[in-house]
Structures are given as C-alpha cells and as structure tokens.
Amino acid sequence: MNALVTYQVEDNLALIGLARPPVNALGQPLRAAVLEACERAATDMAVKAIVLHGANGLFSAGADISEFGSDASFAAPDLPALLLRLTQLDKPLVAAIGKLALGGGLELALACGYRIGEPGTRVGLPEINLGLLPGAGGTQRLPRLIGAQAALDMMLSGAPAGADSALTLGILDRLSASADSLLDEARAFAHELVANRAPARPAAPFPAPAEGLPEDFLARFRQDNEPRWKSRLAPRLVLSAVEAACLLPLEEGLAREVALFKQAEASSQSQALRHVFFAEREAGRIPGIDGATLLRPIRKVAVIGAGTMGGGIAMNFANVGIPVTLLERQGEVLDRGLTQIRKNYEISVKRGKLTEAKLEQRMALLGGTLDYADLADADLVIEAVFEKMEIKQDVFRTLDRVCKPGAILATNTSSLDVDQIAAVTSRPQDVIGLHFFSPANVMRLLEVVRGRKTTPDVLATTLKMGRIIGKMPVVSGVCFGFIGNRMLEPYSREAHRLVLEGATPAQVDGVLTGLDLNMGVFSMLDLAGVDVNFLVRDSNRAAFAHDDSYCRLGDELYALGRYGQKTGRGFYAYEGRNRQDDYEVVALAERLAGELHIARRPISDQEIHDRCLFMLINEGIQLLDEGIALRASDIDLVWINGYGFPAHLGGPMYYAEQLGLDKVLAGISHFRQALGEYGEMWFQPAPLLERLVAAGKQRIEPL
Numbered sequence: 034m035n036a037l038v039t040y041q042v043e044d045n046l047a048l049i050g051l052a053r054p055p056v057n058a059l060g061q062p063l064r065a066a067v068l069e070a071c072e073r074a075a076t077d078m079a080v081k082a083i084v085l086h087g088a089n090g091l092f093s094a095g096a097d098i099s100e101f102g103s104d105a106s107f108a109a110p111d112l113p114a115l116l117l118r119l120t121q122l123d124k125p126l127v128a129a130i131g132k133l134a135l136g137g138g139l140e141l142a143l144a145c146g147y148r149i150g151e152p153g154t155r156v157g158l159p160e161i162n163l164g165l166l167p168g169a170g171g172t173q174r175l176p177r178l179i180g181a182q183a184a185l186d187m188m189l190s191g192a193p194a195g196a197d198s199a200l201t202l203g204i205l206d207r208l209s210a211s212a213d214s215l216l217d218e219a220r221a222f223a224h225e226l227v228a229n230r231a232p233a234r235p236a237a238p239f240p241a242p243a244e245g246l247p248e249d250f251l252a253r254f255r256q257d258n259e260p261r262w263k264s265r266l267a268p269r270l271v272l273s274a275v276e277a278a279c280l281l282p283l284e285e286g287l288a289r290e291v292a293l294f295k296q297a298e299a300s301s302q303s304q305a306l307r308h309v310f311f312a313e314r315e316a317g318r319i320p321g322i323d324g325a326t327l328l329r330p331i332r333k334v335a336v337i338g339a340g341t342m343g344g345g346i347a348m349n350f351a352n353v354g355i356p357v358t359l360l361e362r363q364g365e366v367l368d369r370g371l372t373q374i375r376k377n378y379e380i381s382v383k384r385g386k387l388t389e390a391k392l393e394q395r396m397a398l399l400g401g402t403l404d405y406a407d408l409a410d411a412d413l414v415i416e417a418v419f420e421k422m423e424i425k426q427d428v429f430r431t432l433d434r435v436c437k438p439g440a441i442l443a444t445n446t447s448s449l450d451v452d453q454i455a456a457v458t459s460r461p462q463d464v465i466g467l468h469f470f471s472p473a474n475v476m477r478l479l480e481v482v483r484g485r486k487t488t489p490d491v492l493a494t495t496l497k498m499g500r501i502i503g504k505m506p507v508v509s510g511v512c513f514g515f516i517g518n519r520m521l522e523p524y525s526r527e528a529h530r531l532v533l534e535g536a537t538p539a540q541v542d543g544v545l546t547g548l549d550l551n552m553g554v555f556s557m558l559d560l561a562g563v564d565v566n567f568l569v570r571d572s573n574r575a576a577f578a579h580d581d582s583y584c585r586l587g588d589e590l591y592a593l594g595r596y597g598q599k600t601g602r603g604f605y606a607y608e609g610r611n612r613q614d615d616y617e618v619v620a621l622a623e624r625l626a627g628e629l630h631i632a633r634r635p636i637s638d639q640e641i642h643d644r645c646l647f648m649l650i651n652e653g654i655q656l657l658d659e660g661i662a663l664r665a666s667d668i669d670l671v672w673i674n675g676y677g678f679p680a681h682l683g684g685p686m687y688y689a690e691q692l693g694l695d696k697v698l699a700g701i702s703h704f705r706q707a708l709g710e711y712g713e714m715w716f717q718p719a720p721l722l723e724r725l726v727a728a729g730k731q732r733i734e735p736l
C-alpha cells in the first residue's frame with residue numbers, strides 16, 4: 034500500500050490511515066492514495082465497513098494550501114471527485130477524527146457516512162481566512178447536516194468547533210472516552226453499524242436546507258452582513274454557495290460550489306492571504322536557531338508595572354496557565370491594576386467567551402508584590418514602566434541584582450534602544466525587547482527585539498513563548514521604533530504634511546480606510562492620545578527630524594489640550610464615540626501653513642495614497658536593507674497584526690510588489706521633484722529599492 038496511507042483489514046473492517054505528516058494535507062499524492070485504498074476496501078468481500086483515521090493521530094488540516102494557484106490543486110483525483118466517490122461506496126465509512134479536521138479534512142469526514150471524535154477534537158471550515166470558501170462539498174453537505182444558519186456561522190467565522198459543540202450540532206455522531214481509545218471505539222462503532230445493517234450513509238437531516246428557513250433568511254442575511262464585509266470577496270462567495278445548497282439539488286450545488294471556489298482561488302485577495310499564511314510560519318525561522326537550540330524553561334513570569342500595558346501583558350500568561358507576579362511601587366496602583374485585570378476578564382465572561390470558573394483560575398495565577406525580592410525565582414521578567422530610558426535603566430539595574438542567573442530580562446519599550454538598557458546589567462546576553470501592542474491582551478503582534486548581545490537561546494525561548502501566549506512574534510533588530518513604529522513615522526508624517534498642504538484629516542483617513550486599513554492616521558492618534566504622541570515625540574525630538582514642521586499641527590493641538598477622544602476633541606470633534614470633522618483644525622492648519630510658507634492647494638486622493646503608502650513601503654525596504662527586519666514578509670506581518678493593514682492585501686511589502694516596485698520608485702522620485710524643498714528632504718528613495726528596480730526585480734529581498 035502507498036506510503037501515504039496505512040491499510041489493514043481485521044475483523045471484516047478495513048482500517049485506512051492517512052499518513053502524510055505533519056498534518057495530512059490532502060495534496061494530490063495523498064488524494065490518490067486514499068482513493069486507491071477505498072476502492073480496494075470497496076471491492077474486498079471480506080470488508081464489511083471502513084474506518085478512516087489519521088495514522089499520526091491528527092485527521093487532516095485540509096487541502097494542501099501550497100497547491101493552490103497551480104495545476105496540482107485540481108489534479109486528479111481532485112478533492113470534490115474523491116469525496117463524491119466516497120459517498121457512493123455501499124459500505125459504512127466511519128471517520129475517526131483525531132485532534133483536527135479542518136477545511137478539506139472536515140469535508141473528507143462529511144463525505145463519510147459516520148463520524149466519531151475524541152474529547153479534544155476540533156472541526157472547522159477556516160477557508161475564509163485564506164480568502165477561499167470550502168470547495169469540496171462543505172458548503173453543500175454541512176448545511177444539509179446541521180442547517181444553513183449553523184453552517185454559515187462556521188464558514189463565515191472560520192472558527193473551529195470543539196468536540197462537544199460538534200456533537201451537539203450533529204457533525205459528530207459520538208465521542209470516544211479518550212484520544213487513546215478513539216480508534217478502538219471507531220472500530221466498535223463500525224461493527225455496530227454492520228450488525229445493525231445500518232445504511233452506508235444515513236439520510237441528511239436537512240435534505241433541502243431551505244426547509245425551515247424563514248422565507249427571506251438569505252436575503253436578510255446578505256443585507257445585514259454586506260456592510261461589514263467591506264471589499265472582501267470570500268464571504269460573498271460563501272453565501273452564494275450556501276444559497277445554492279438551499280435552492281439546488283446536491284449535484285448542481287456541488288458544481289456551483291466548484292465554480293465559486295475557482296473564482297476565490299484565482300482572486301488577488303486569496304493569493305495575498307495565502308502569502309500571509311506562509312509568512313506567519315516563515316517568521317519563526319531564524320538563522321542561527323534550529324531545533325537543537327535549547328529553550329530555557331519558563332515556569333514563572335513577573336511583570337514590572339501594573340498599568341494598562343503591564344496588566345495586559347500579565348493576562349497573556351495567566352491565560353495559558355503560567356503564574357505571573359505583578360510588581361508595583363505603590364500598593365494602591367498595584368490593587369488598581371489587579372482590579373482592572375479582573376474587570377477585563379469579567380467583560381469576557383459577559384460576552385460568553387470565558388466561564389466564571391476560568392476567570393477565578395486565571396486570577397489565582399496572578400500575584401502582586403511591592404518587593405523586588407519576590408522576583409528572585411522568576412524565569413522571565415518583563416518591564417513595562419514609563420517610556421523613559423533613565424527609568425528603565427534603573428529597573429534593569431535592580432533586576433540584575435535580584436533575579437536568578439539565567440532569568441530572561443525583557444523590556445516592553447516601544448522604541449528605545451534595547452542595547453542601552455542591556456548595557457546597565459551584568460548579563461546583556463539575557464536581555465531582549467518584547468514589544469507588546471496595546472491592548473496587550475488583545476493585539477496579536479509581538480515585536481521580539483534582539484539586542485547585539487542577546488543569545489540565540491534567549492531569542493528562541495521568547496519566540497516560542499510568544500506563540501504559546503497566542504501572539505504573532507516577529508524578530509526585529511535595534512533601531513528607533515524597531516519595525517512598526519519606524520515605518521509609522523514617515524507614513525504619519527505625510528498624513529500630517531498633507532493636511533498642512535490642503536487635505537483634511539477626514540479626507541486622509543478616508544483614503545486609508547478606503548484601502549481597508551482598520552483606522553486612518555488621525556483617528557488612530559485621537560484614540561491613542563494626541564498627548565501620548567506628543568510626549569513620545571518630544572522626548573525624542575533629536576531622533577525625529579531635522580525639520581519637524583509637519584509636527585506643528587500635533588504640537589498645537591497638544592498645546593490647546595485637544596488630546597483626542599479622551600478630551601472630546603483632537604483632530605476631530607467627538608459626540609460620544611462618533612467622530613465629526615472639526616473646522617477649527619482646518620483653520621489651524623491654514624494658519625500654520627501660512628506661518629510655514631506652505632502653499633495650500635486641492636489634494637487628490639491618489640496623492641494621499643501614494644505619499645502615505647510609498648513612504649511606508651520605502652521605510653520598510655530600508656529596514657530590510659539595514660538588516661533590522663529579516664525578510665519582507667516579516668514586515669507584512671508587523672503591519673497586519675499591529676497596525677491594521679488589511680491581510681487581504683498581503684501587507685505593505687506584498688502590496689508594493691503587486692503595485693510594481695518601479696511604480697513605487699517613480700512615485701517617490703516624482704514627489705521629490707514636485708514638492709520643492711520638502712520633497713528634496715524627505716523623498717529619498719531607499720537604495721535597495723533603486724537596486725531592485727534597476728535589476729528588474731519584482732520581489733522585495735536583500736540585493
């Protein structure tokens with residue numbers, strides 16, 4: 034039998050095991066092997082039923098994503114054809130779902146007549162995360178099994194269902210007592226089916242899912258959801274496929290599904306999202322670190338500072354069962370911090386995302402102290418105090434004195450020099466930057482800033498820990514602002530300068546959110562605080578600009594006490610949470626432009642797009658050239674996970690490649706000429722961009 038499946042017959046059962054580690058991705062070779070094994074079982078008179086399982090304990094993570102966009106994706110036997118054939122077998126086929134059945138893996142299980150899971154089984158149709166829709170019967174068979182509404186919820190959220198809800202929904206027929214007993218219980222299930230002369234596949238509970246659906250359910254569903262889908266294609270295709278399931282016979286619905294799937298597979302959005310999928314896995318590959326790099330055990334964590342950041346950081350560890358101690362200098366600040374954490378968890382309980390029991394479990398893992406001596410046995414200490422070098426250095430001098438040898442000492446600084454912080458300790462090799470993004474218990478991005486002396490095992494340990502707490506860790510070198518905030522500077526500079534030149538904050542933000550960014554520059558500043566931005570800038574003026582004329586608008590708003598949402602006025606005026614244009618800001622921009630001798634003029638949306646995005650891209654390319662970022666796709670992950678850049682555009686570097694590097698360079702050169710002294714000063718093309726264009730390269734990579 035083919036090495037990609039195991040095959041054995043015993044007690045009149047054929048046991049077929051998927052054996053393509055690590056996740057039994059259903060690429061063409063595995064599809065062919067499964068078909069061959071099933072045909073063999075179908076024609077073997079001794080075989081009365083078939084059990085399909087994951088030989089490595091994991092059923093299947095779905096279609097092979099690396100095949101998409103190539104002929105292999107539909108190479109015979111394609112997945113729809115394979116699964117249709119399985120539905121035609123005249124012997125009961127039991128899917129024993131160990132661990133995971135995702136995407137095509139769940140569709141494979143749905144093509145079986147019966148399904149048994151284990152207590153830890155998770156099943157889902159996450160295709161939407163790849164800009165796709167289930168393309169092998171999921172949109173047609175799942176609504177017939179669990180109803181159109183429940184099926185739509187699964188497909189549009191992309192979130193997996195746990196074993197209990199899968200059982201309740203009817204996706205699973207039964208659950209084994211444990212993972213270890215899954216295969217034995219699957220065999221017993223198959224024997225039971227044979228003994229009871231059960232049909233090869235039971236009738237679908239919802240033969241025509243439209244039955245029982247309110248007349249206008251689908252129309253209303255589309256109307257209710259269209260606005261939040263914005264420009265995303267896949268949700269619309271999912272709904273079209275489910276509409277087909279409600280209105281067409283199965284065979285016609287399956288054909289419709291394939292057509293819609295091919296449309297999604299060919300879309301630029303899906304190509305971008307598949308780029309992001311592999312980028313996330315690539316980000317963990319660091320030169321000099323491999324499987325042999327020993328990780329330091331992290332059993333106890335401490336966080337210095339119980340403010341918003343410190344509390345959010347601490348929650349990440351409590352969430353995964355790691356005890357964490359918060360240290361503060363004043364008791365009331367510490368109490369306030371712990372109270373705020375409890376409040377955060379209570380919100381999750383109210384939203385049904387957390388049980389009371391889990392809340393208490395997590396709170397029990399959260400300790401507090403005023404005494405540094407209590408940190409002596411911490412394996413990882415994360416400093417999250419005020420963003421001032423002197424204050425951070427004092428903390429690290431103390432940590433150096435009290436922490437045990439081998440403890441990892443991390444700073445949560447958002448831009449300061451990690452090497453300068455490490456330098457005040459006797460153990461710079463154990464110091465690293467862990468830049469969490471606010472709110473730290475929510476935002477996925479974690480910039481892992483390696484100091485010049487940070488050792489590989491410290492880096493490997495913090496990268497691993499970042500994944501364990503559910504973050505997207507990306508390695509950065511040391512420079513002002515690391516990757517994300519360094520790129521934010523020119524991007525934000527152009528936005529500010531454009532308002533001085535004649536655009537309004539709303540127009541600039543409108544162009545950026547029109548590109549599906551979560552927020553524009555000015556709404557983001559009003560949320561984070563005009564004062565916060567001013568203080569960071571003011572404490573690092575030297576690092577900013579030899580000409581900070583573009584900062585004057587923010588400086589003036591700060592001076593006027595217009596700190597943004599928190600004061601009801603910033604770049605916008607706020608009635609509660611809804612934002613209004615504020616013509617006082619326009620008048621202020623006009624006055625400043627006069628003082629700065631900046632000619633005002635009508636500004637096109639295209640100019641806003643090009644100046645903000647090209648300078649963002651240019652800085653990213655410069656970071657790559659300096660070795661601060663290891664690869665362009667890492668930069669994409671930073672901006673997708675930390676700044677709301679749309680994943681369906683692939684990130685700023687991927688976006689630049691789609692635009693054309695030559696177009697980006699031409700745009701920068703144009704503004705260098707067209708914007709006089711300002712253009713001459715700021716529109717300096719990154720040398721790597723010039724080299725890539727001169728070499729006719731399409732991809733952004735070191736050259």
Ligand code: T1G
Nearest residue numbers: 056058094095096097098099135136137159167168169314
């Ligand atoms: N195809 C190809 N490679 C895959 C893969 C897949 N579906 N899933 C994982 N890998 C690789 C991954 O790149 C990595 O490779 C290794 O496996 C370990 O993955 C027709 C159209 C399953 C939860 O979206 O969510 O079916 O880096 O590092 O953290 O309707 O992988 O080692 O070389 O992520 O333990 C739908 C995607 C596909 C599931 C495991 N399925 N995968 O997480 O390990 S489309 C998915 C995951 C589809 C059908 C449709 C996760 C995981 P390398 P990993 P992990």
